[in-house]
Amino acid sequence: MSASDAPSERAASPRRSWGPLALALPALVLLVAVIGYPLATIVIRSFTEPQAGLQNYSWFFSTPVNLVVLQRTFTISAWVTLVCVFCAYPFAYAMTAVGPKLRMLLTLCVLIPFWVSGVVRTLSWVILLQDSGVINSMLRSVGLDGVRLIRTQTGVIIGMAQVLLPFMVLPLYSVMKGIDLRLVQAARSLGAGPIRAFFTVYLPLSLPGVYAGAIIVFILALGFYITPALLGGPRSTMLSTLVQNQVLSLLQWGRGGAMGVVLLVATFLLLALAGPLMRQRHKQGTR
Amino acid sequence: MTMHPLTRVLLGLACILVGLWLVAPTLVVVPMSFNENKSLAFPPQGFSWQWYQNFVTNPEWSTSFFNSLKVAVVVAILATVLGTLAAFGLDRMRARPAGLLRMLLLTPMVVPGVVLAIGIYAVYLDARLVGTMTGFVLAHTILALPFVLIAVQASLEVFDKRLETAAASLGAGRIATFRTVTLPLIAPGILSGLLFAFVTSFDEIIVSLFITSPYMKTLPVQIFTSITRDADPTVAAVGTILLCATTILIGGGLLLLGRDRRSSL
Amino acid sequence: MSETGKQRGAAIDLSAVSKAYGSFRALDDISLHVEPGEFMTLLGPSGSGKTTTLNVIAGFTEVSSGSLQVGGRSVVGVPAHKRNIGVVFQHYALFPHMTVGRNVAYPLALRGIAKAEREARVKRALDMVRMADFAHRYPSELSGGQQQRVALARAIVFDPPLLLMDEPLGALDKKLREWLQLEIKRIHRELGTTFVYVTHDQEEALVLSDRIAVFNRGKIEQVGTGRDLYDAPATLFVGRFIGDSTVLRGRPRGDRSSTALDIAGETVTAPHRHAGDTQPVLLLRPEKLTIRRPGSDRRDGHNRLSGTVSEAIYLGSGSKYEVRLRDGSTAIVRSPLTDTSFAIGETVELCFRGEDAKLLADDSTADTTLT
Numbered sequence: 025m026s027a028s029d030a031p032s033e034r035a036a037s038p039r040r041s042w043g044p045l046a047l048a049l050p051a052l053v054l055l056v057a058v059i060g061y062p063l064a065t066i067v068i069r070s071f072t073e074p075q076a077g078l079q080n081y082s083w084f085f086s087t088p089v090n091l092v093v094l095q096r097t098f099t100i101s102a103w104v105t106l107v108c109v110f111c112a113y114p115f116a117y118a119m120t121a122v123g124p125k126l127r128m129l130l131t132l133c134v135l136i137p138f139w140v141s142g143v144v145r146t147l148s149w150v151i152l153l154q155d156s157g158v159i160n161s162m163l164r165s166v167g168l169d170g171v172r173l174i175r176t177q178t179g180v181i182i183g184m185a186q187v188l189l190p191f192m193v194l195p196l197y198s199v200m201k202g203i204d205l206r207l208v209q210a211a212r213s214l215g216a217g218p219i220r221a222f223f224t225v226y227l228p229l230s231l232p233g234v235y236a237g238a239i240i241v242f243i244l245a246l247g248f249y250i251t252p253a254l255l256g257g258p259r260s261t262m263l264s265t266l267v268q269n270q271v272l273s274l275l276q277w278g279r280g281g282a283m284g285v286v287l288l289v290a291t292f293l294l295l296a297l298a299g300p301l302m303r304q305r306h307k308q309g310t311r
Numbered sequence: 312m313t314m315h316p317l318t319r320v321l322l323g324l325a326c327i328l329v330g331l332w333l334v335a336p337t338l339v340v341v342p343m344s345f346n347e348n349k350s351l352a353f354p355p356q357g358f359s360w361q362w363y364q365n366f367v368t369n370p371e372w373s374t375s376f377f378n379s380l381k382v383a384v385v386v387a388i389l390a391t392v393l394g395t396l397a398a399f400g401l402d403r404m405r406a407r408p409a410g411l412l413r414m415l416l417l418t419p420m421v422v423p424g425v426v427l428a429i430g431i432y433a434v435y436l437d438a439r440l441v442g443t444m445t446g447f448v449l450a451h452t453i454l455a456l457p458f459v460l461i462a463v464q465a466s467l468e469v470f471d472k473r474l475e476t477a478a479a480s481l482g483a484g485r486i487a488t489f490r491t492v493t494l495p496l497i498a499p500g501i502l503s504g505l506l507f508a509f510v511t512s513f514d515e516i517i518v519s520l521f522i523t524s525p526y527m528k529t530l531p532v533q534i535f536t537s538i539t540r541d542a543d544p545t546v547a548a549v550g551t552i553l554l555c556a557t558t559i560l561i562g563g564g565l566l567l568l569g570r571d572r573r574s575s576l
Numbered sequence: 577m578s579e580t581g582k583q584r585g586a587a588i589d590l591s592a593v594s595k596a597y598g599s600f601r602a603l604d605d606i607s608l609h610v611e612p613g614e615f616m617t618l619l620g621p622s623g624s625g626k627t628t629t630l631n632v633i634a635g636f637t638e639v640s641s642g643s644l645q646v647g648g649r650s651v652v653g654v655p656a657h658k659r660n661i662g663v664v665f666q667h668y669a670l671f672p673h674m675t676v677g678r679n680v681a682y683p684l685a686l687r688g689i690a691k692a693e694r695e696a697r698v699k700r701a702l703d704m705v706r707m708a709d710f711a712h713r714y715p716s717e718l719s720g721g722q723q724q725r726v727a728l729a730r731a732i733v734f735d736p737p738l739l740l741m742d743e744p745l746g747a748l749d750k751k752l753r754e755w756l757q758l759e760i761k762r763i764h765r766e767l768g769t770t771f772v773y774v775t776h777d778q779e780e781a782l783v784l785s786d787r788i789a790v791f792n793r794g795k796i797e798q799v800g801t802g803r804d805l806y807d808a809p810a811t812l813f814v815g816r817f818i819g820d821s822t823v824l825r826g827r828p829r830g831d832r833s834s835t836a837l838d839i840a841g842e843t844v845t846a847p848h849r850h851a852g853d854t855q856p857v858l859l860l861r862p863e864k865l866t867i868r869r870p871g872s873d874r875r876d877g878h879n880r881l882s883g884t885v886s887e888a889i890y891l892g893s894g895s896k897y898e899v900r901l902r903d904g905s906t907a908i909v910r911s912p913l914t915d916t917s918f919a920i921g922e923t924v925e926l927c928f929r930g931e932d933a934k935l936l937a938d939d940s941t942a943d944t945t946l947t
Contacts, residue, residue, distance in 0.1 A: 047400030048412055051393040051456060058453040059419055062430025069433070111332070114325040121322075128565065133330040135565075139557045140337055141514045143531045144550040147538055148337045151547070156352035158339060186332060218315060247423025249517050254538060264425040271429045272521070284426035291423055476636055477669035479656040481683035481730065488657075491682070495673045 063288070070281030080282035090266065094286070097263040100181060100252075101245035107185040108192040108241045109234060116196035116233070120203075138190035146251050149183040150174065153255065175257025183255045184248055191244060192237040199233030239298040243291055263287050340550035351542040362548035372545060375533035379513055382444065382529060386451040386512035391505045393452070394459025401460075402467045413460070420457045424517035432521040442524025450522060451512035458511055459504035466500025506564075585613035585770030586647030586737035588633060593642030595628055602628045604794040606642070612737075615764050615771045617781040619817070620791030626774045629791070630740050633772065635659045647737055662731035662769075666743040668723040670715035676702070676726050677711035683734040701733035702726075704763060721752045725759070732767060741773045745780070757783050778818050782806075790814045806861070812936045815859040820896075822865065822907040824858040824881075825938065835935055840903035844879035844928075848935040855938035862910035864932040867897055867918060870925040878927045883907065885922045899924060 070080050084090050119130045137145060152158045153173040163171065173179040203226065211221040249264040256262070263283060270280030339353075347357030366372045397416060401409040419427070431450050432441070440446035470493065478488040516531040523532045530549070537546050588610040595603040603625045610616045618626035631637035632644065635656030644652050651659055670679050680701055684694045702708040705725040715723055724744055731739055741760075745753040761784055764771050775781055781788045782802040789799045790813070798810040802818070809815030816823065824844060826837035835856050836845040850856035870882060886906065887898035897918060899907045907926055918924055 044400040044403040047403075048397040048416075049400075051397035051416060051460075052412070054393065054449070054453050054456070055416060055419075058431065058449050059422070059427065062427065062434045063422070065433050066426065066430040111325075111329045114322055115329045118322055118326045130326070130330065132561065132565070133333050135561050136558055137333050137337060139510060139561055141531060141534075141550075141553050141557075143514070143516055143534045143538075144340065144553050145337050147534065147546055147550055148339045150538060151339050151343055151351050151353060152336055154351070154353075158353045161353050186336060189329070189333060218318070243421055247425060249425050250535070254535075264423065267425045267429060268521075271432070277429075277433065280429055284423070284429055287423045288426050291421060295421060471667075471669075473665065473667060473669050474671060476656070477663070477665060477671075478682075479636070480634055480661065480663035482657050482660065482686040482734065483682075484655070484657050487686060492671055496671075 066281040066284050069277045070285050071278075073278030073281070080278040081286075083279060084282050084286065090283070093261055093263055093266055096177075096260070097246060100177065100184070100260070100262060101242050101248075103181050104184045104188060104245045105238050105242045107181065108189050109238060111185070112189060112192035112196050112237065113230075113234070116193050116200055119193075119197050120200045134190045134193045137186070138194075142187060142250060145187055146183060146254050149179070149186070149251070150254055153179045153183070174255060175260065177256075177260045180252050180256045180260045180262075183251045184245055187251060188241045188244055191240045195236040195240065196230065196233040199236070200230050203229045235298065239294065243294060246291060246294075247287065337550075337554060340547040340554065343544055343547035344551045346544045346547070349542065349544065351544060351547065355544075362544045363552075365543075365545045366548050366552070369545070371528075372533060372549070375528045375530045376549075378444075378447075378527060379530040382447045382451060383509045383512040385448050386455055387505050387509035389448065390452045390455040390459050390508040390512075391501060394456045394504055394508070395463050395501055397456075398460050398463035398467055401464065413464075416460055417457045419454050428518045428521040431518055435522050441522050442527040444527065446522050447519065447527070447529065450518045451515050452508075454515060454518065455508035455511040458507035459501075462504035462507060463497065463500045466497040470496050506560075584735075584737060584768045585611075587612045587645075588616075588738065588770065588772070589643075589645040590629070590632075591643050593629075593632060593644060594640050595632060595637060596640045601794050603632070603639075606794075606796055608789055608796060608799065610770060610772060611786075613768050613770055615761075615773065615784060615786045617773045617775060617785035617788045618791060619775060619778060619781045619788050621776055621817070624791035625794040626776075626789075626791045627742055628794075630742050630772065630774050633738075634661055634663050634740050660734070660736050662734070662736035662739040664724070664727050664731045664739070664741040664744045666746045668715070668720070668727045670723055670727055670730070672715055674714075675711065676707065676713050676715065676718070679715065679726060680711075680730045680733050683730065687734060697733055698729075701729040704732070704766065705729045705759070720748050721756060724748065724756065728760070728763070732763070732769070736769065738770045738772070739767075741771065743775055744773075746775075753780070754783075760784065782818070788818075790817060792817075809859065809934060809936065812857060812859065812939045815934060815936060820862045820908045820910075822860045822862070822909075823905070824860070824901075824907075824933070825855070825905065826903070828856050834930070839881065839901065842881055842902065844881065844930070844933075846930040846933045846935050850935055850937075857936055857938045858933040859936055860907075860928055860933050862896065862908045864928050865907065865909045866927045867899065867909045867911055867924050868927065869916075869918075870923055879930060879933075881907070881926045883924060883926065885918050885920050885924055888918060888920055897924075899926060901926075 071078070073080075115130070115134075119127055122130065150157075154160075155172065155174065157174070159173060160171065163169070173182075207229070208221050208225050211225045212218070216224060247264055248262060249268065252260060252262040253265055253268075256265070264287070267280050267283045267287070270276040270283060274280075342355050343351060343353075344362055345358050345360070346355035346362070347359045348355075366376075397412075401413055404412070435441045435446050440449070474492050474496070475488050478492045483491065514531060515529070516535060519529050519532050520535060523529070528536075534546050534549060537543050588608070590606055590608045593603055593606045594601065606625070606629060608616075608629075618629055620626045628637060632639055633646070635651065635654060635658075639652060643650060646659065646661070670676075671682065674682065677698055680698045681694050684697060689697070698711070699708060702711060705728050707722060707725050707729060710718065710722065710726070715726065718726065728744070744760075745756055748756065757780060760771075760773075773781075773784060785802065787799060787801055788805055790797045790805065792813050798805060798814045800808075805814055805818045809818065812823065815821050824837060824839060826839035826844075828850065829836040829838060829843075833849060834845050834847045835850045835858075836843055837856070837858060844858065846858055881901055883899040883901040885897055886900040889896040889898075891910075894910055894912045895917060897909045897911070899909060901907055909926060
């Protein structure tokens, strides 16, 4: 684009007016009413119920069970993220390397679970993992003892990772698709072996996708509710279940709210920390 | 780029395993749905259509299905209209406020479901919206809106605004330009937003679990309660139906997209 | 050109038009008259205001002040889609979701023209740009040159009295560009419509135009035929922008009737008087300079400058030399093929008649604007 276009560009660029804001206004009103107001209510209740003060938070951080669950929530999320990264990376790479027909098939493999109802997929895991489930019947048919999978942490991680895998594959694929393979060839021509070329050129260039996917998966995992509720047991309870329990069963709005706020703050902190990291990596990746 | 044969084999193997892991587990609902016994234990015994029959005839199941359908249709339309309007608004704003508003409008995607659910539940209790159609529609619309926004914004980004100038030079006013140039060119984005919004609402479970009532249940809520209450293979039948519907929709969509691309390129 | 006698073009009158973006004056008091049916080219470097002028005429940009008439009527405040002006864009701007035929029919459909007539006119317009066989193709199936011809057909199909073209050939390769220039010239002749053409390519401007308006920094430096601009540039900027030129700068030593410049010890004189406070410079076209070996006989009335050949380019019809003068500046000389040739590094002498040099005011900003 030549500089002579610059003035006309500027002419076409939006002027200061309220028109655009008016277009976005209905969505914003709904956002405030159905997201902003409820979240504010929860935050306020966490400080005011049953009486004003920090007692809900001091309760949360002084009760061992809560801390165990908090720690477990992070541990499970980390495991899920790790499993997703290691499974999604070769898969996404293969998606960029194969011909169009195979790519279509691989894309379908990702998209179908992505679109199939999460409840249905969790149901499948219940059927698979239960004591009388597919895995155990297969183990028994070859003469082995059954293993306990349902209501264990391992079961929860397997189920969650499968549900969240598409969220890892899709950003990874979109970044990998844009990587110029001639760079790897250049590295090879400069004397790098295949492994070295991968670790010094391809991997760094694909990291933005890894970060983006990992953040999405981790954040979604932190707030997971359905899968742990159906696949998990008392020893694999996550924070979301505790929140639900406080509010629906014990009617402790203040305590449930405080837990929710902790979860919310953790989520936004992670997002805030990840933002610059992703941006910086992105710059390195494209330049 | 040439790949070492061993790398190729390992990569292929990893791919097959991950692909299986993604798709195969869900398929287990298919054999279970034809079980003769009222049990979800594997392997299923015999063959029968009774659970499909139950899904159609049992009012608990059919009502929840139609509730979900009604909510999802209204949500899809509402979220698409609001999201498209917002996308246009953000597109015509200066970069900074647009970025800020976009972030705000995307928050429903990252707020942990349960936190949102108890918040909405608290507000709905006061507003008497628990267990109402309006309540479901409002909550699902705001959850679906980010998907519409992303889809429409993506297509607006690709849309060449200079075409609008060209249309004006050929005699098209603002409305004619929008109808004949802008809308047809961003229609794929709006359509995929619509589809996303529909599916988001149809699948939504966490908020639904809180704002549901015995008189207003959606399908995912019904599935959830059924799984936790008893081992009713009707859930497997429902799962199979949803699986087939999704596969047909996605497969058809991909085929359509492929054909469309061929004809226009 | 109005050889056809049709006179279907509209006149354009810009008078004292300014356009400011904040403190930046994209157009600074522009006045320009275009005759009906004339082919007027707006020529200038990037950011000189030529595209802004076009956008102002088209109605994409509103003027900050001044008046603008098309066909004798003021169009200030009239929105673009009501001006009935055809525009061809550098980026083609064909609608990707419509076939070629529907693209060309688009302006006719907007004007409510009946289907039968619409089809006939689409066919005529596509015939004119020789694209009739492509009516059912989509723009993405066409090459750049083909797309631009369709864009041209779309811009003329509704018989606008005025056609604006914004660097329409800018994205095409040289061969195609030269061929399309001739096509555009032919279409202009056949239509009799007024054409306003924006380009930064002076050769293109010379090939196409009846008259050329040279833009620089939001102002018009000069309006005239290609010949006028080449032979009698009004400013140093115009002289340097159109064609090759040698610019001589030096310490002036003028008297009443002539101007002399002292260039690194050598003196050249021109029989014109320089007025004003600015530094005088002499501008010479390559064919007005003669190149020869030094020490040859001196002819009266000829200025001489010595230098060394820094570049020799064989052009087929002759040779072009770049000669580095003693003050470090470069002179450009064209000599016919029959003459002796000179090698790079050779010391030579340049001669010219004082009256062939154009005396201009030094506009040092011209150097920074030109690349």
